Amino acid sequence: xxxxxYREALRAAMREELTRDPxxxxxxxxxxxxxxxxxxTEGLLKEFGPKRIIDTPxxxxxxxxxxxxxxxxxxxxxxxxxxxxFSYVAFDQIVNNAGNIRYMSxxxxxxxxxxxGPANGGTNVGATHSHTPEAxxxxxxxxxxxxxxxPYDAKGLMKAAIRDNDPVYVMENTILxxxxxxxxxxxxxxxxxxxDVKRTGSDLTIVAHGRxxxxxxxxxxxxxxxxxxxxxxxxxRSIRPLxxxxxxxxxxxxxxxxxxxxxxxxCGVDAQLSHLIQAKCFDDLDAPIGxxxxxxxxxxxxxxxxxxxxxxxxxxxxxxxKVLA
Amino acid sequence: xxxxxDMPKLSDTMTVGTLVKWNVKEGDTLAFGDILCEVxxxxxxxxxxNTIPGVVLKIYAAAGAQLPVGAPICAVGKKGESAPDPxxxxxxxxxxxxxxxxxxAAVPAIPESTGISCAPQALPASGDRVAASPYAKRMAxxxxxxVAALSGTGPGGRVVANDVLAAASSSAAPAGPVNVAVAPPxxxxxxxxxxxxxxxxxxxxxxxxxxxxxxxxxHFYLETEVDAAPLLALRETLNKRLAEAAGKDAKDxxxxxxxxxxxxxxAEALRRVPAVNASWAGTSIRTHGAVHLAFGVALEDxxxxxxxxDAQAKSLREVALDAKALIAKARAKKLTPAEMSGSTFTVTxxxxxxxxxxxxxxxxxxxxxxxxxxxxxxxxxxxQGRIVVGQRMVIGLSGDHRVVDGANGAQFLQALKQMLxxxxxxxx
Numbered sequence: 001x002x003x004x005x006y007r008e009a010l011r012a013a014m015r016e017e018l019t020r021d022p023x024x025x026x027x028x029x030x031x032x033x034x035x036x037x038x039x040x041t042e043g044l045l046k047e048f049g050p051k052r053i054i055d056t057p058x059x060x061x062x063x064x065x066x067x068x069x070x071x072x073x074x075x076x077x078x079x080x081x082x083x084x085x086f087s088y089v090a091f092d093q094i095v096n097n098a099g100n101i102r103y104m105s106x107x108x109x110x111x112x113x114x115x116x117g118p119a120n121g122g123t124n125v126g127a128t129h130s131h132t133p134e135a136x137x138x139x140x141x142x143x144x145x146x147x148x149x150x151p152y153d154a155k156g157l158m159k160a161a162i163r164d165n166d167p168v169y170v171m172e173n174t175i176l177x178x179x180x181x182x183x184x185x186x187x188x189x190x191x192x193x194x195x196d197v198k199r200t201g202s203d204l205t206i207v208a209h210g211r212x213x214x215x216x217x218x219x220x221x222x223x224x225x226x227x228x229x230x231x232x233x234x235x236x237r238s239i240r241p242l243x244x245x246x247x248x249x250x251x252x253x254x255x256x257x258x259x260x261x262x263x264x265x266x267c268g269v270d271a272q273l274s275h276l277i278q279a280k281c282f283d284d285l286d287a288p289i290g291x292x293x294x295x296x297x298x299x300x301x302x303x304x305x306x307x308x309x310x311x312x313x314x315x316x317x318x319x320x321x322k323v324l325a
Numbered sequence: 326x327x328x329x330x331d332m333p334k335l336s337d338t339m340t341v342g343t344l345v346k347w348n349v350k351e352g353d354t355l356a357f358g359d360i361l362c363e364v365x366x367x368x369x370x371x372x373x374x375n376t377i378p379g380v381v382l383k384i385y386a387a388a389g390a391q392l393p394v395g396a397p398i399c400a401v402g403k404k405g406e407s408a409p410d411p412x413x414x415x416x417x418x419x420x421x422x423x424x425x426x427x428x429x430a431a432v433p434a435i436p437e438s439t440g441i442s443c444a445p446q447a448l449p450a451s452g453d454r455v456a457a458s459p460y461a462k463r464m465a466x467x468x469x470x471x472v473a474a475l476s477g478t479g480p481g482g483r484v485v486a487n488d489v490l491a492a493a494s495s496s497a498a499p500a501g502p503v504n505v506a507v508a509p510p511x512x513x514x515x516x517x518x519x520x521x522x523x524x525x526x527x528x529x530x531x532x533x534x535x536x537x538x539x540x541x542x543x544h545f546y547l548e549t550e551v552d553a554a555p556l557l558a559l560r561e562t563l564n565k566r567l568a569e570a571a572g573k574d575a576k577d578x579x580x581x582x583x584x585x586x587x588x589x590x591x592a593e594a595l596r597r598v599p600a601v602n603a604s605w606a607g608t609s610i611r612t613h614g615a616v617h618l619a620f621g622v623a624l625e626d627x628x629x630x631x632x633x634x635d636a637q638a639k640s641l642r643e644v645a646l647d648a649k650a651l652i653a654k655a656r657a658k659k660l661t662p663a664e665m666s667g668s669t670f671t672v673t674x675x676x677x678x679x680x681x682x683x684x685x686x687x688x689x690x691x692x693x694x695x696x697x698x699x700x701x702x703x704x705x706x707x708x709q710g711r712i713v714v715g716q717r718m719v720i721g722l723s724g725d726h727r728v729v730d731g732a733n734g735a736q737f738l739q740a741l742k743q744m745l746x747x748x749x750x751x752x753x
Binding site: 123175178 | 338458461462479530604606661663665667
């Protein structure tokens with residue numbers, strides 16, 4: 001099976017969908033001539049031309065609005081945000097227009113857009129460029145939000161997102177772009193709304209999304225090797241819709257759960273998960289639900305401090321041992 | 326004073342850069358904005374502009390070198406000044422990768438600033454509320470155990486599932502430290518000291534796991550008798566040939582044990598009945614592609630179960646070598662927890678102690694455990710109906726009835742028996 005990087009997997013998904021459906025277009029700052037700020041769209045302009053791969057001005061509100069309007073008439077835009085932090089200047093378009101149009105039009109109009117880009121910290125780019133807004137976006141009915149953690153999931157979820165007839169927002173991660181993994185070159189989909197057990201275990205469940213999955217898998221290895229604990233790691237993959245059943249089944253099996261997220265704690269994704277687990281699995285819990293979030297401060301600029309702010313394996317191991325006490 | 330120019334961070338994901346080409350040489354005079362060199366990053370090749378007017382005193386990095394961000398590349402200063410030592414670290418200039426420090430240093434105490442904490446608080450000592458986890462309460466209700474009478478081993482004295490399990494297994498209610506004091510020997514000359522021997526945390530974990538296995542896994546038991554003569558004959562032949570092949574190093578030659586054959590035969594039997602190589606996962610059964618075999622090694626401290634990984638892909642010789650290495654490590658107390666976990670099936674053998682047959686406790690999350698007894702000489706009936714001397718070995722299978730049913734378990738034992746009685750089949 002071919003080994004691709006996360007970046008190449010995203011590109012393969014876009015290329016395959018561009019080939020499959022002439023209505024798909026890629027839009028964003030630097031996506032065409034510069035080959036992408038993070039080289040995700042490298043080569044696409046050459047292959048598909050300037051009518052399909054479109055450089056936009058630095059105006060998120062403008063070009064996202066343009067894409068939303070075009071999508072209501074049949075175009076399927078895949079819009080890149082250089083950082084998901086920049087979505088805040090286009091928030092009205094992203095949440096109000098895209099998210100509500102199907103409901104407010106009584107089902108007459110839909111908005112099959114994809115917005116994609118890095119939603120992560122850990123790269124020393126400061127408080128205004130390191131947001132992970134999946135929780136805030138997922139708070140709005142009408143929107144779908146996905147977070148691939150591996151190259152396989154990146155390609156599968158991107159294709160599913162492009163084919164979806166409603167707004168799907170894909171949270172990528174610049175630190176994961178170089179990660180390599182097995183990615184079939186077939187036309188496969190990872191369905192939106194389905195979580196994945198990335199590691200089976202019996203003593204503790206760790207639920208995570210995005211890069212926190214990779215961090216949790218490392219912590220799980222440390223927990224097994226140094227503490228003899230068998231850890232199950234559940235990768236949410238989709239934030240909205242959320243695959244509750246996979247999470248709950250795991251909690252029913254292990255009776256102890258630790259939630260790990262790069263979100264800041266207040267109203268992060270794990271706040272919602274925590275409620276769900278205690279509401280539906282109360283009698284299965286042998287310990288309070290543990291949680292590791294990013295430290296509650298604007299994203300730190302000092303590199304050594306930022307590395308500690310984001311969940312890292314030692315912090316996850318420490319929290320896991322507390323849940324197992 | 327001269328300045329050292331470092332490899333700049335040209336993009337937010339850059340960690341190393343290749344210095345493709347120098348645009349200046351030692352002795353050149355530089356103005357602000359002059360191009361120093363070209364650096365190739367993970368994304369593109371960029372020009373590095375000079376920000377310190379002066380004379381290039383020394384170039385530290387050769388063209389073509391790949392350097393981490395922050396590494397010194399050249400020194401700029403006044404004409405005639407001596408170039409500084411690039412390895413001398415100035416406090417602000419040091420940009421070593423701090424992530425490693427964060428990993429190896431102790432985890433800093435992180436204040437839970439949102440006030441949401443699951444740090445254990447001391448639970449009220451008395452009062453009518455019992456601190457027990459919801460799962461423990463549910464188990465207690467099912468087992469008919471009074472949660473209030475238990476002393477909890479969870480944080481803050483919380484009663485947790487293990488406490489209920491421990492209580493349910495003994496007829497008296499209290500869990501935790503159990504009162505087992507009995508009268509000392511009347512004549513003062515006991516068989517051993519009347520003492521409280523502290524239990525290591527490993528033994529406590531093993532005890533907890535065994536109890537959980539016995540209480541939560543529905544065990545069922547099958548046994549069969551194997552004609553061990555062909556196996557023992559093959560073993561003798563192979564060991565003889567191994568010694569001959571080693572020549573003068575005969576005493577260091579690999580000696581195959583009966584256990585080695587049983588491990589390899591188990592892997593092959595699992596290949597034929599793979600349903601037994603699985604684990605109960607609550608709402609599903611997780612089938613495993615690899616066969617990782619745990620086997621018991623008795624130490625004076627207790628029993629450990631090292632794991633031979635990927636037995637399905639190893640030859641008999643490789644399985645034997647692995648087993649020997651693991652046994653040596655076990656005796657030297659050098660087994661890592663990783664080497665003792667992750668099994669899919671367990672083999673336990675008490676034959677060397679003369680036990681003719683027994684049944685083990687399943688090593689969760691395996692679905693079964695194979696128990697091997699001693700080979701005994703006994704009268705047996707041969708194919709012609711005569712009574713002759715046979716070498717017989719009883720093997721037992723304890724199965725998790727949620728994963729393995731009687732038929733599967735029986736088929737597995739049948740396949741294993743065939744493997745052991747016709748060991749040539751292991752070559753297929």
